[in-house]
Amino acid sequence: MAQFEVENLKAWYGDKQVLMDVSVSLPAQGVTAIIGPSGCGKSTFIRCLNRMHELVIGARMEGEIRLGGEDIMAPAVDPVLLRRRVGMVFQRPNPFPTMTIRQNVLSGLTLTGRLKRSEADEIVEKALGDAALWDEVKDRLNTPGAGLSGGQQQRLCIARCLAVEPDVLLMDEPCSALDPIATARIEELIAQLRERLTVVIVTHNMQQAARVSDRTAFFLMGELVELSETNTLFTQPADQRTEDYITGRFR
Amino acid sequence: MNHRIADRILVVVCFVGLFLPLACLVALLGDVMWDGVARIDWSFLTSYPSRHADKAGLLPGLVGSLFLVLLTGLICIPLGVGAAIYLQEYGQDSRLSRFIAINIGSLAGVPSVIYGLLGLGIFVRTFGLGRSLIAGAATLALLVLPIVVIASIEALRAVPGTLREAALGLGATRWQVIRHVVLPAALPSILTGCILSMSRAVGETAPLIVVGALTFVTFLPDGIDAPFTALPIQIYNWVSRPQAGFENTAAGGIVILLGLLLILNLGAVLLRAKLSKDR
Ligand SMILES: Nc1ncnc2c1ncn2[C@@H]1O[C@H](COP(=O)(O)OP(=O)(O)OP(=O)(O)O)[C@@H](O)[C@H]1O
Ligand SMILES: [Mg+2]
Numbered sequence: 001m002a003q004f005e006v007e008n009l010k011a012w013y014g015d016k017q018v019l020m021d022v023s024v025s026l027p028a029q030g031v032t033a034i035i036g037p038s039g040c041g042k043s044t045f046i047r048c049l050n051r052m053h054e055l056v057i058g059a060r061m062e063g064e065i066r067l068g069g070e071d072i073m074a075p076a077v078d079p080v081l082l083r084r085r086v087g088m089v090f091q092r093p094n095p096f097p098t099m100t101i102r103q104n105v106l107s108g109l110t111l112t113g114r115l116k117r118s119e120a121d122e123i124v125e126k127a128l129g130d131a132a133l134w135d136e137v138k139d140r141l142n143t144p145g146a147g148l149s150g151g152q153q154q155r156l157c158i159a160r161c162l163a164v165e166p167d168v169l170l171m172d173e174p175c176s177a178l179d180p181i182a183t184a185r186i187e188e189l190i191a192q193l194r195e196r197l198t199v200v201i202v203t204h205n206m207q208q209a210a211r212v213s214d215r216t217a218f219f220l221m222g223e224l225v226e227l228s229e230t231n232t233l234f235t236q237p238a239d240q241r242t243e244d245y246i247t248g249r250f251r
Numbered sequence: 252m253n254h255r256i257a258d259r260i261l262v263v264v265c266f267v268g269l270f271l272p273l274a275c276l277v278a279l280l281g282d283v284m285w286d287g288v289a290r291i292d293w294s295f296l297t298s299y300p301s302r303h304a305d306k307a308g309l310l311p312g313l314v315g316s317l318f319l320v321l322l323t324g325l326i327c328i329p330l331g332v333g334a335a336i337y338l339q340e341y342g343q344d345s346r347l348s349r350f351i352a353i354n355i356g357s358l359a360g361v362p363s364v365i366y367g368l369l370g371l372g373i374f375v376r377t378f379g380l381g382r383s384l385i386a387g388a389a390t391l392a393l394l395v396l397p398i399v400v401i402a403s404i405e406a407l408r409a410v411p412g413t414l415r416e417a418a419l420g421l422g423a424t425r426w427q428v429i430r431h432v433v434l435p436a437a438l439p440s441i442l443t444g445c446i447l448s449m450s451r452a453v454g455e456t457a458p459l460i461v462v463g464a465l466t467f468v469t470f471l472p473d474g475i476d477a478p479f480t481a482l483p484i485q486i487y488n489w490v491s492r493p494q495a496g497f498e499n500t501a502a503g504g505i506v507i508l509l510g511l512l513l514i515l516n517l518g519a520v521l522l523r524a525k526l527s528k529d530r
Contacts, residue, residue: 050420052416052419052420055416055419057343057344058344080422080423080424081422082422083419083420083421083422084421084422087420087421088416088420090413090416090417090420092413094411094413094414094416094417095417096414096417096418096432096436097414097436098432098435098436107418107421107431108421108422108423110431111418111421111423111427111428111431111432112421112422112423112424112427113427157417160417160421161420161421164421164422
């Protein structure tokens with residue numbers, strides 16, 4: 001677990017600025033949800049947190065982000081190493097199609113040449129167990145990861161992240177491609193993971209934010225409007241714009 | 252009712268459009284087969300050319316062509332795939348490499364005899380390789396390089412960006428992502444492109460004539476710097492002989508060449524099917 005401190009974060013795609021001046025502190029404990037209308041910069045924001053943003057051609061970012069007190073934008077910081085501490089789960093499940101389930105789980109370690117063979121079995125079982133997938137796939141670890149259902153694939157992607165033992169898990173609309181049952185399983189999983197990991201989840205679904213998160217941040221047009229306890233934000237928002245959005249009055 | 256008739260007419264036109272060229276092709280192949288198959292036997296494959304049509308064989312051409320493909324592949328595939336990886340995976344943010352990637356297609360359209368002249372100028376003369384196998388292979392490699400690059404770029408481009416993101420998000424470096432995620436996913440298409448470009452190289456005649464392949468060879472190449480001939484050259488030589496009997500010999504050569512091409516293409520199809528089934 002580690003705390004994020006973000007100060008004056010600005011981000012651009014080419015000439016287009018999409019994060020205006022975001023300052024926020026995301027505590028290490030618990031789950032932070034990020035909500036806001038489409039295109040307001042939610043994905044961009046969390047992609048800044050593990051410096052994936054700068055991989056987009058023409059994209060850049062400015063400001064200060066500290067993770068557990070360490071400045072992760074400093075020139076000396078290797079973004080590759082940072083991303084091993086800050087894992088990411090994407091909107092569409094994206095297991096590696098050329099790999100088996102087992103290879104997918106281990107991929108974070110094999111890709112980077114850090115896998116010790118003797119530990120592989122243990123890591124696979126633990127990561128799949130933590131992702132609540134072990135029982136469903138333990139008999140077919142050597143079949144292709146792409147052969148699983150969408151919900152299982154997404155949990156496989158979570159297991160793949162967990163195997164690298166990150167401090168933080170960023171999730172960008174992890175359930176938006178899943179049916180309600182698969183969604184419920186992922187939400188249960190988040191409830192378990194919050195004990196050991198800092199979780200930041202982007203969601204379009206306000207009920208989901210209310211169910212899984214401790215705090216909720218509301219973004220609007222590249223600005224952070226409000227960050228409050230989830231309960232407070234949904235019952236007594238401090239900002240009129242937040243209220244308009246959550247009550248659906250937002251244009 | 253009216254558009255039904257229009258539909259019918261279109262189908263008929265399309266069918267004729269398909270049938271005519273196909274019929275010509277079949278007739279041509281049939282004719283060659285008719286003349287050539289009778290000429291093919293073991294000694295045809297294992298003898299050297301001769302002044303007598305019924306004794307002439309195409310061993311040097313066959314061996315030369317096989318060596319040529321092998322060398323061409325060795326030169327061209329690593330270069331072409333490497334260039335594609337650079338252009339597609341690393342060079343995206345540089346204007347120069349985007350310019351190159353766009354224009355590489357035009358290189359594939361340059362007439363092959365021009366590549367022959369280039370090979371003659373660079374490999375045979377400037378590098379002093381002489382009229383050797385390696386000079387021929389290098390020239391053919393130049394010729395098919397754009398094809399390999401384009402096929403590989405297409406294959407790399409077809410790998411979804413979400414996979415790259417997933418791997419980068421796990422803390423892999425760019426090269427690790429390419430080596431372990433992108434290349435394996437693109438491999439079937441890359442290999443198919445490579446094999447097809449090799450089959451293009453096997454059939455080329457003009458650049459080899461310019462580079463100086465021999466037309467009457469009674470020995471096998473004993474090294475990459477040896478003089479050589481190739482199947483299409485041998486066939487060309489036989490076709491242009493006035494003596495009776497050589498047209499059958501030429502037809503036999505053509506059948507063998509077509510067989511070689513068929514094997515290469517079949518290899519590409521099978522390889523692709525196998526690799527994409529393995530996942
Ligand atoms: N690769 C890109 N190139 C250019 N502009 C982009 C790119 N990605 C996003 N944008 C723009 O940046 C803005 C913020 O996008 P972002 O993806 O962060 O929004 P979001 O809040 O995640 O939206 P959604 O809820 O639809 O996922 C949008 O206006 C979008 O058009
Ligand atoms: Mg988004």
